[in-house]
Amino acid sequence: MDFEELTKVMRALALQAGDKIMEIYNADDFEVRSKSDESPVTAADEAADEIISAGLRTAFPDIPLVTEEQAASHRVSARTFLIVDPLDGTKEFIKRRGDFTVNIAYVKDGVPVRGIVYAPAKERLFYTDAQGVSVEEQGPFHVGKQGHTTPITVSKPDNNALLVVASKSHRDQATDDYISKYATADMKSAGSSLKFCLVATGEADLYPRLGRTMEWDTAAGHAVLNGAGGAVVRFDDHTPLQYGKPAFENPFFIAYAPGVALERP
Incomplete structure (x- = not known):
């Protein structure tokens, strides 16, 4: 896997999907349907999935792709694959609470080694860079131009607080x-x-x-x-x-x- 290319592709597709999601989110109304498992789905889920899955299949045709919105992909049996939730937090989206994300990840040998999480309504963008270091990019976000990124790191927790x-x-x-x-x-x-x-x-x-x-x-x-x-x-x-x-x-x-x-x- 070319991790430079993977980072570039995942970032571009997440931003494009986020733009489409926000276009629907900001509309006066949108349809909500129920899937076979009774979970909700909207046009935003489906439009974002179309953008991301088409882009990943073009860029990485030899890597299995699993995506929430395509039931056939759930039959994939692999330890190394790309996996997508085009709109995570559909309930938050429907309630217009903003806590929803675009998720794209690359799993290698059962471990998610690269990933991107984009929260378009919150204007927060997190991803692993080509070296596997996680960063947060500051907006405004543009597909063809990367903004300033800051490495992020977990806390040193106080177990008493x-x-x-x-x-x-x-x-x-x-x-x-x-x-x-x-x-x-x-x-x-x-x-x-x-x-x-x-x-x-x-x-x-x-x-x-x-x-x-x-x-x-x-x-x-x-x-x-x-x-x-x-x-x-x-x-x-x-x-x-x-x-x-x-x-x-x-x-x-x-x-x-x-x-x-x-x-x-």
């Missing part, structure tokens, strides 16, 4: 019970893969997820967190979260800054 982030739309009692095992100084909610990025920038120390997620929900954020010095482990045994699992479904997991003294379930 942890900063915790949890899901905005999928918070439950089990999550609250687990968080209560820690001494927390601040608790915030965020949608989509932004939670990984808040840990990656040091704005949070810990993000536990005790709920169903798919690999396309997490791979890009996981890659950004890896590149900032963080980690994502399974909730049950604290082993590294792997990718390329059957049906691309994740177990519960914990994303965190090393230095957090992880509690057992």
Whole structure:
């Protein structure tokens, strides 16, 4: 893989998809439909997916592509692949809360090694550079011209005063019970893969997820967190979260800054 080219392509496609998403987001109204699993889908999901999948297939025709909005791609069986969630946080999009992202990642041997997370409504852009170091780019964003980037790094957490982030739309009692095992100084909610990025920038120390997620929900954020010095482990045994699992479904997991003294379930 040419990581210089991959970074360039992923950034351009994420920005193009983000522009299309915002065009629909800012419209007076948009249609919301239900998929077979009862999850919502909009024209923005489908338009962004078309942009990204076409671009990736043109640039990297020999690499398997998995994308949320194309059910046929969910039958891919591979340990190295590209994986896309063209609009993560559709519920946040529908409610016009802004916490939605474009996610593109490259998984190699079961590990997300490169990724980009773009939150167009928040005007925040995070990605791994060609060397695998995670950066945040300052806007305004232009496809053909990269702006100023700043390397990001996880916090040095204080286990007596942890900063915790949890899901905005999928918070439950089990999550609250687990968080209560820690001494927390601040608790915030965020949608989509932004939670990984808040840990990656040091704005949070810990993000536990005790709920169903798919690999396309997490791979890009996981890659950004890896590149900032963080980690994502399974909730049950604290082993590294792997990718390329059957049906691309994740177990519960914990994303965190090393230095957090992880509690057992």
